[in-house]
Amino acid sequence: MKTSMLRKTVLAALVSACMAGTAYAQADYLADFHTEMGGCENCHASEKGPTDDNLKYENTQCVSCHGDLKEVAANDPKDIVSPHASHLIGDIACTACHKGHEKSVAYCDACHSFGYDMPFQGKWKRTFVPVNADKQAQDAAIAAGPTESTDVVVIGSGGAGLAAAVAARNHHASVILLEKEPIPGGNSKLAAGGMNAAETKVQAKLGIKDKKEIMIADTMKGGHEKNDSQLVKVLANNSSDSIDWLMSMGADMNDVGRMGGASVNRAHRPTGGAGVGAEVTQILWDAAVQRGTDIRFNSRVVRILEAGGKVTGVLVQGARTGYYVIKTDAVVLATGGFAKNNERVAKFDPKLKGFAATNHPGATGDGLDVATQAGAATRDLQYIQAHPTYSPVGGVMVTEAVRGNGAILINRDGKRFVNEITTRDKASAAILAQKGASAYLVFDNSVRKSLSKIENYIHLHIVEQGATLADLAKEMGVPAKNLEASVASYNKFVKSGKDDQYGRPDMPRELNHGPYYAIEVKPAVHHTMGGVVIDTKGEVKDTKGNIIKGLYAAGEVTGGVHGANRLGGNAISDIVTFGRIAGTDAAVFAEKESK
Known part of the structure; x- marks a missing residue:
């Protein structure tokens, strides 16, 4: 049987077992479920279990049955943020999330907050252990x-x-x-x-x-x-x-x-x-x-x-x-x-x-x-830095390049309140001083097209969208009149080449190409x-x-x-x-x- 066909067969078997409520539902751990399909050799080179800290053999076995991250991501439900369509580098480490003899933990949950539901799942928790905890x-x-x-x-x-x-x-x-x-x-x-x-x-x-x-x-x-x-x-x-x-x-x-x-x-x-x-x-x-x-x-x-x-x-x-x-x-x-x-x-x-x-x-x-x-x-x-634009919805940092390419910061009154490309400490302080201690990054389609990184935020479902500024204001919950006036004022500054309101030194483009977008942001600890x-x-x-x-x-x-x-x-x-x-x-x- 070809490898691709075998993988599809294995995935189909897993789905069927889950829906039927058989061994999958009755097992406490991933290892228990795999035992129903054979012995320890399904995952390990021997009955002694893992032989190296990289778990290279175990991860290779995962890929041999289920496919690589790209293949697995293709089978993820389309209505969720796919945890397998990731930004990770290096070799695939399935065991970082999918544990065998303990509860599985979505490693992504350490940063993100999308409520992933995975088989045999436990709750993510990382307790700091001092480096001299086991001195003897x-x-x-x-x-x-x-x-x-x-x-x-x-x-x-x-x-x-x-x-x-x-x-x-x-x-x-x-x-x-x-x-x-x-x-x-x-x-x-x-x-x-x-x-x-x-x-x-x-x-x-x-x-x-x-x-x-x-x-x-x-x-x-x-x-x-x-x-x-x-x-x-x-x-x-x-x-x-x-x-x-x-x-x-x-x-x-x-x-x-x-x-x-x-x-x-x-x-x-x-x-x-x-x-x-x-x-x-x-x-x-x-x-x-x-x-x-x-x-x-x-x-x-x-x-x-x-x-x-x-x-x-x-x-x-x-x-x-x-x-x-x-x-x-x-x-x-x-x-x-x-x-x-x-x-x-x-x-x-x-x-x-x-x-x-x-x-x-x-x-x-x-x-x-x-x-x-x-x-x-x-x-x-x-000296500890807070990054001003962290998304509390997705648990991800929104790059400063979004502001650098033209986005502006808008508060809950629909008004601009700071030079968006000031230093991070000043931008963070300005956001924390706003109602709700957060703000919105607002930009248009021209900014989106200028920075492919924005597609990641759209994939993560943290971006509000509106065909017009009035539509966007409704999604944001801010006064449409104020938002429209703020953008219009900013566009005038772009045309004149001078920000008379907050002294922003670089304004690369007017925001006048719909649709329009907004991401809620607030400061988060970023760099020590x-x-x-x-x-x-x-x-x-x-x-x-x-x-x-x-x-x-x-x-x-x-x-x-x-x-x-x-x-x-x-x-x-x-x-x-x-x-x-x-x-x-x-x-x-x-x-x-x-x-």
Whole structure:
């Protein structure tokens, strides 16, 4: 029987079993149901169960019966948001949601709020576990000594970690990449707006005049001059090289727009305005895999081992393999921030207590704890950014590029109230001051056509629509007269080239092409600016200002690059540039140590 026919047969059998109320309905777990169709070999290589933390064999078995994500998505009910039509990168990890011997959990529910109904479902819950929670067992594993060795260990599979892994492999270092989550990409895969870079070939081709000095000035101003100016110079001066590096590997970064706080169009993204994060992380993932990187999921680093101010290894907690030690000369910490850990967020900024977060579920701050246990110094932890346009309906961040391409913010009175492309902290404060502490992003069909990312929001059913502004106002529940007047006033500003009301510096188009759209938005915790202290090589410093030899860091786990407030588009630039630097320097350091 052909594979496609077999898959259809299996799916039909599952549906029939469900409707008949047979073993499917009576089973408590997915494994019980599969047992009705055969033995443990349906899912596992042996009766002993999973043999590796990646669950590669189990995931392959899922695909062999049910098909890949695209095939499964085609069979999802058409009246729901398909959880299989996702933005995930890398290899398929069916077991991230579909558990065998415990209740299945929709991983998407950690971010989204669409009420997925799946077989054998439990309730999503993620409890933060301190990295030293099982100290006795950890100490025993350390005492037992290393079970393997490598030149470089990279912790985290977001953009910074993947960039570091690729750079280290380019310098012929052996690399083990460890990720505590069951899937790769971190927050990076969620990024949508763009990657800031100055003096690029793409800008030149589009006739955009920019200077690295302007990017430096914009970044320092956006960060309220709290940034480490030397790190900012590295960010800007290497930004165009980072774009070239990505494009040399096949990335499409040919669309350039503007994000809040930028003086010039410098946010690079795929043609048509598709999400930049999925593009960059997929390119880096492919490059890391092609270069033979040893990538391990469900593998949490709970301790960085060091002696005499120098890294000697890492202690890993594998979901299936337990504790084990990897001997290494260099570690790149790329674990991201802690926005998803609201208890910690509220500790540093009490006014954010109870806020939702735009981050992936793994952004809990483990890496920061591991680094400080190893003696790393920290800075700027009190600076935490709320993204102004989070959809409370869908549980997703709406990219700043929607505003950058022309959308305006409207309150419940149907009125505009702020310069839409001001910095994120100011936009968030303005929205919170409105009735209901939320607002609406309003745009027309020309904005929709200018940014393909908007199609994702329509797919997620978070967009209201009206043939006319009056129709849209009815859907929004705002006075039609006020909305029409607000849009008409804005269109006049576009024609004159000057926003006399709120001083918006860039107004790319009038909003006069129906149909019209609106997305309800409110601020949510988005980025933690603080983290470990690094120098311009990505080397981590201890509390006395000395370098911890062999320890490097990149991305959101570090502090200093963004100051008190990050500009939109600077995060992807940060992770690619500093990830590449950290990976290269780690490889060079490891090579020297081996001689």
